[in-house]
Amino acid sequence: MNKLLAFFQEPSAVRLAIAPEVLATLVEKGELHATDFRCLDLRSKRIVWKMFLLLAMSKLGGNLHHSERH
Structure with a gap:
């Protein structure tokens, strides 16, 4: 990956659009x-x-239900 970035002059950011569903999954x-x-x-x-x-x-809801059982 570093070899690919070496091609560019010190990029400060890459601007892109991403679907909310993909972002949520990541x-x-x-x-x-x-x-x-x-x-x-x-x-x-x-x-x-x-x-x-x-x-x-x-995540909190899952932990609360888990702790209520014990």
């Missing part, structure tokens, strides 16, 4: 973290914020 699998990217507009930021909020709620 985040859910832990392959992409909130610190790995930034949103370029408010609408995208709201979508990502809700995505992370729902993911956190689902």
Whole structure:
């Protein structure tokens, strides 16, 4: 991968669009973290914020149900 980046002059960022479903899958699998990217507009930021909020709620909800059984 470094050989590919060496072709370019120190890229500060790569701008691309990604489907929300693909982003959600990568985040859910832990392959992409909130610190790995930034949103370029408010609408995208709201979508990502809700995505992370729902993911956190689902993880907390799963842990709460698990701990209630024990």
